[in-house]
Amino acid sequence: MRKLLFAAALAALSTPALAAPTDAGKYQVALGDCEGCHGKNLAGGVVLTTPFGKMVTPNITPDKETGIGNYTAEDFRQAMKNGIAPGNKLLYPAMPYPSYARMSDADVAALWAYMRTVKPVKKSINVNQLKFPFNLRFMMRGWNMLFFAPAPYANNPAKSAAWNRGAYLVSGAGHCGACHTPKNAFGADKATALTGAALQGWFAPDLTSDQGAGLGSWSAADIVEYLQTGRNNRSTATGPMAEAVENSTSKMNDADLKAIAVYLKDLPASRGNGGGATGIEAQMKSGAVLYDISCAACHDRNGKGSLIFPALAGNPNVRQVRAETIVRMVLAGGKGAATPKAPTGPGMPSFAWRLNDSQVADILTYVRNNWGNRAPAVSPETVGRIRSALRSGS
Amino acid sequence: MLPRKDAVIIGLGWTGAILAQQLTDAGLNVVAIERGPYRDTSTDFNVAYMQDELRYAVRKDLFLQPNVEAMTMRNNASQTAMPMRDYGSFLPGHGVGGAGVHWNGHTWRFWDSDFSIKTHLTQRYGAAKLKGLMLQDWGVTWNEIEHSFDAFEYLCGISGKAGNVQGQMQAGGNPFESSRSRQYPNPPMKMSYAPTLFAQTMAGMGYHPFPTPSANLSQAYVNPLGIRMGQCTFCGFCERFACGNYSKASPQTTILPVLMKKPNFEARTECEVLKINLTPDGKHARSVTYLDANGVEFEQPGDIVAICAYGLMNVRLMMLSKIGTQYDPATGTGTVGRNYCYQTSSAARMFFEGKHFNPFIGAGTLGQSMDDFNGDAFDHSKLDFVGGAGLNCVVSNGRPIGNRPTVPGSPRWGAKWKQATVDGYNNSMGFSAQGSSYPVRENYLDLDPTYSDRHGRPLLRVTFDFPDNDIAMSHYISDQLERLTKPFNAKHAAVSRIQKGWNAVPYQSTHNTGGAVMGADPKTSAVNKYLQSWDVPNVFVVGASAFAHNAGLNPTGTVGALAYWAAQAITTQYVKNPGALVHA
Numbered sequence: 001m002r003k004l005l006f007a008a009a010l011a012a013l014s015t016p017a018l019a020a021p022t023d024a025g026k027y028q029v030a031l032g033d034c035e036g037c038h039g040k041n042l043a044g045g046v047v048l049t050t051p052f053g054k055m056v057t058p059n060i061t062p063d064k065e066t067g068i069g070n071y072t073a074e075d076f077r078q079a080m081k082n083g084i085a086p087g088n089k090l091l092y093p094a095m096p097y098p099s100y101a102r103m104s105d106a107d108v109a110a111l112w113a114y115m116r117t118v119k120p121v122k123k124s125i126n127v128n129q130l131k132f133p134f135n136l137r138f139m140m141r142g143w144n145m146l147f148f149a150p151a152p153y154a155n156n157p158a159k160s161a162a163w164n165r166g167a168y169l170v171s172g173a174g175h176c177g178a179c180h181t182p183k184n185a186f187g188a189d190k191a192t193a194l195t196g197a198a199l200q201g202w203f204a205p206d207l208t209s210d211q212g213a214g215l216g217s218w219s220a221a222d223i224v225e226y227l228q229t230g231r232n233n234r235s236t237a238t239g240p241m242a243e244a245v246e247n248s249t250s251k252m253n254d255a256d257l258k259a260i261a262v263y264l265k266d267l268p269a270s271r272g273n274g275g276g277a278t279g280i281e282a283q284m285k286s287g288a289v290l291y292d293i294s295c296a297a298c299h300d301r302n303g304k305g306s307l308i309f310p311a312l313a314g315n316p317n318v319r320q321v322r323a324e325t326i327v328r329m330v331l332a333g334g335k336g337a338a339t340p341k342a343p344t345g346p347g348m349p350s351f352a353w354r355l356n357d358s359q360v361a362d363i364l365t366y367v368r369n370n371w372g373n374r375a376p377a378v379s380p381e382t383v384g385r386i387r388s389a390l391r392s393g394s
Numbered sequence: 395m396l397p398r399k400d401a402v403i404i405g406l407g408w409t410g411a412i413l414a415q416q417l418t419d420a421g422l423n424v425v426a427i428e429r430g431p432y433r434d435t436s437t438d439f440n441v442a443y444m445q446d447e448l449r450y451a452v453r454k455d456l457f458l459q460p461n462v463e464a465m466t467m468r469n470n471a472s473q474t475a476m477p478m479r480d481y482g483s484f485l486p487g488h489g490v491g492g493a494g495v496h497w498n499g500h501t502w503r504f505w506d507s508d509f510s511i512k513t514h515l516t517q518r519y520g521a522a523k524l525k526g527l528m529l530q531d532w533g534v535t536w537n538e539i540e541h542s543f544d545a546f547e548y549l550c551g552i553s554g555k556a557g558n559v560q561g562q563m564q565a566g567g568n569p570f571e572s573s574r575s576r577q578y579p580n581p582p583m584k585m586s587y588a589p590t591l592f593a594q595t596m597a598g599m600g601y602h603p604f605p606t607p608s609a610n611l612s613q614a615y616v617n618p619l620g621i622r623m624g625q626c627t628f629c630g631f632c633e634r635f636a637c638g639n640y641s642k643a644s645p646q647t648t649i650l651p652v653l654m655k656k657p658n659f660e661a662r663t664e665c666e667v668l669k670i671n672l673t674p675d676g677k678h679a680r681s682v683t684y685l686d687a688n689g690v691e692f693e694q695p696g697d698i699v700a701i702c703a704y705g706l707m708n709v710r711l712m713m714l715s716k717i718g719t720q721y722d723p724a725t726g727t728g729t730v731g732r733n734y735c736y737q738t739s740s741a742a743r744m745f746f747e748g749k750h751f752n753p754f755i756g757a758g759t760l761g762q763s764m765d766d767f768n769g770d771a772f773d774h775s776k777l778d779f780v781g782g783a784g785l786n787c788v789v790s791n792g793r794p795i796g797n798r799p800t801v802p803g804s805p806r807w808g809a810k811w812k813q814a815t816v817d818g819y820n821n822s823m824g825f826s827a828q829g830s831s832y833p834v835r836e837n838y839l840d841l842d843p844t845y846s847d848r849h850g851r852p853l854l855r856v857t858f859d860f861p862d863n864d865i866a867m868s869h870y871i872s873d874q875l876e877r878l879t880k881p882f883n884a885k886h887a888a889v890s891r892i893q894k895g896w897n898a899v900p901y902q903s904t905h906n907t908g909g910a911v912m913g914a915d916p917k918t919s920a921v922n923k924y925l926q927s928w929d930v931p932n933v934f935v936v937g938a939s940a941f942a943h944n945a946g947l948n949p950t951g952t953v954g955a956l957a958y959w960a961a962q963a964i965t966t967q968y969v970k971n972p973g974a975l976v977h978a
Contacts, residue, residue: 297441297627297639307614308622308640333436343651344622346640347436354442 025114031173033248043121053130063120076112090140099175101150147188166263179204195270203324205316213273213319220261230337236310242337250339273321276374287366303371313371323378327386357383399425402696407492409936409957410702411645416961418659429666430489441638451634458488466842467898469859477845484904486704494644498633498758499609501552502947503543506536506572528833533914533923546954550643551615553580554607568604570765583612586755588823589762592787601766608759609643619652630791632758670715705939709909710854718920718929729920731839733911735944737903738829738864742875744884745822753792761788768946779866781830783946802888827871831944834861839909868892907941922976924963931974
């Protein structure tokens with residue numbers, strides 16, 4: 001009874017039915033970015049690097065032997081919302097069931113209807129390659145007890161319908177917190193939701209309305225443009241976010257993108273990045289020269305970027321408390337998101353050959369403390385550590 | 395035998411990419427087979443090391459190497475052609491993007507009087523004026539093809555100043571260009587000192603200088619496909635290099651981001667086409683045979699085969715596949731290999747004292763040009779030649795290895811040479827004359843009887859020397875250069891003069907044209923006005939191979955236009971009714 005009431009309350013939040021029954025489910029695939037982890041054909045095989053070891057994403061096509069062809073609708077709902085696969089197999093939260101738990105049953109059902117229509121692919125995956133003892137699935141029972149309280153999204157009557165839809169998407173199917181929310185030692189979300197977090201060699205930026213590190217200076221239209229096209233005049237999506245944009249947010253409809261923007265713009269400011277660095281005069285001086293030589297041709301001498309190259313002034317990636325993303329960009333380069341509305345996908349080349357650790361540190365400290373940016377200095381040791389990690393491929 | 399495709403495109407440079415883009419837009423299933431590697435901007439044209447002059451300009455890292463495909467050369471049929479051991483006089487591209495990766499970006503339109511050159515010159519001077527030349531109309535008219543030029547310029551974001559928009563002359567543009575439908579998509583580049591001085595001096599003499607139309611962008615740009623480009627930074631590493639700043643138009647910067655994502659397009663790189671297979675009657679292409687990177691042979695069937703390699707390779711592939719009849723200079727029969735042309739160039743260099751030309755502020759097309767002595771812009775009635783040259787004052791680079799101008803007579807080595815290069819570097823400027831090249835019976839292409847490639851296929855043989863007409867033209871232009879240098883009051887001025895006996899060793903120009911020329915008569919052209927083979931109508935041969943002559947203008951603008959023009963014929967006419975589009 002209680003469940004039914006929730007379902008009724010959530011009906012308004014759920015995605016409206018689209019032309020064909022499976023279109024609604026296909027849209028849920030986009031909202032949930034299923035392809036991001038399970039691959040374009042959903043047959044899995046994508047390696048996820050976690051602090052606990054490697055996981056390989058499973059095949060979720062309807063193949064009966066190697067996929068989820070034997071699932072029932074309820075099996076699927078249990079996996080999505082409670083992290084329990086058939087046979088009482090406990091999923092790891094690399095599958096973001098703590099987020100999907102907030103999805104409405106209607107949306108999960110729509111997704112399931114679509115999943116039945118996906119082309120089956122026969123492909124066996126050895127999913128669990130975690131280190132001992134994390135490879136013991138029963139341990140997740142304790143994790144769930146401690147950190148997982150399955151609850152559907154609860155409407156906040158004090159907020160607008162758009163805000164609620166945004167909150168539903170961000171915390172539910174969109175599972176933005178999977179990357180952007182800091183994690184505790186057990187890999188569970190801390191209470192400081194969406195304040196930015198390091199993972200897989202990147203730093204997912206602070207999405208709160210903090211003026212320094214967050215999206216405080218972005219308009220709702222800036223957020224919509226970024227999510228829809230992969231770029232705006234502040235930043236270009238790259239790395240895991242480029243994938244999220246290409247597979248997920250660029251496929252969201254305008255109303256949902258606006259709803260996400262409304263919600264993010266209303267997030268209370270985080271504690272920020274700790275402000276700017278002091279005692280960095282030498283780094284700033286050296287960084288200014290190196291920046292003009294190596295960076296200004298594309299990013300502009302005033303950090304404004306251009307139609308194609310991202311600005312560095314006001315770019316959240318530049319202003320995070322930690323510098324993983326930007327160090328990585330300078331050392332390894334990266335590719336910007338390519339979407340139907342912004343198909344270029346401009347690339348940042350690797351400067352690993354040209355710049356040593358001190359030079360990278362100087363340039364980034366300069367960029368992080370110029371043109372209105374204020375963020376902690378980057379040390380050569382940090383650059384060196386990231387360079388070693390990139391070299392070893394971890 | 396692989397699954398059939400609607401269209402098989404051989405080569406993924408400018409023409410291949412344009413055809414692929416247009417054909418896939420029309421819903422065709424297209425595969426492009428490219429001999430060289432896949433190359434993309436941030437990964438392969440890395441700005442952190444792209445300015446490696448030794449690697450790219452001297453060792454020619456991006457170019458076709460002769461161990462992949464060489465050619466044999468001779469000046470005339472009485473000689474035995476020898477294979478070149480290193481590409482010198484011209485440098486064909488290699489890999490995805492082709493020569494569109496390493497070009498300078500000069501983007502010209504040939505003139506209406508080029509497309510109807512025989513008619514035009516005969517009307518003005520009489521048929522006797524063309525004696526000894528195989529000049530012929532191209533079969534397509536200016537009005538038909540103008541919009542294809544426009545499409546290419548807007549794709550690339552060409553930066554320039556129009557001289558003639560719908561018949562209205564525009565101050566500051568080229569008054570000799572043919573009427574265009576609209577302005578260039580971007581304004582001209584900012585000029586450095588040398589082109590500014592050139593333009594001022596030429597204007598002072600009553601000539602008509604204008605900014606060289608440039609594929610190095612004057613500002614950031616979003617092209618009609620939604621692809622974004624950056625502003626040229628005047629880095630001076632353009633020709634022989636790829637652009638690391640997304641600011642030189644190339645297939646990579648203008649088409650591939652959209653094309654590569656299309657579900658009905660596939661690119662197979664490091665796959666070398668050996669031949670096009672015809673049906674037993676020789677009138678239809680069935681498939682294309684190629685070797686992949688591991689040397690495994692595949693046969694790719696297709697309804698349409700578009701040969702979109704470098705012009706000379708287009709011609710060779712036709713010969714190897716027996717598409718059309720080999721041209722024979724003795725009898726004048728046959729069409730494949732006919733009307734091979736090149737470029738007839740000379741240059742002026744001036745040395746001053748106390749100047750600061752700062753040639754390191756350079757870009758492939760940073761310059762000013764004038765066409766007062768080009769094509770038929772001037773009266774030839776009292777002259778013993780036809781044709782002319784475009785004059786270009788372009789500061790492409792001040793690179794330390796290759797750019798060492800010294801006053802003629804300076805020592806060639808040692809401390810005094812070093813001092814001369816120091817004096818010359820910032821005190822000298824030059825301008826060049828890019829002269830037309832008109833076809834004659836003796837200049838042609840065929841397969842070499844002796845030398846073959848790594849697959850045992852005969853090499854292409856180039857038989858070429860500068861025709862008397864072109865020598866006369868070029869000497870007249872050199873005379874003009876000498877005259878034009880006078881008002882600069884330089885301390886020294888040197889003008890080069892072309893000589894008979896084309897030498898394949900020093901770099902001259904990569905503008906090889908003809909060999910599979912377009913035209914209205916199947917007796918004198920290998921392809922019809924739509925670039926469609928007269929003999930095998932499901933084969934289209936796209937590129938500078940179709941030029942019936944070469945003008946005093948860089949070819950890429952016209953090559954791009956021909957690609958759009960052929961693509962339009964395929965998508966609007968051929969697919970609806972496959973077969974010959976022109977009945978002779």
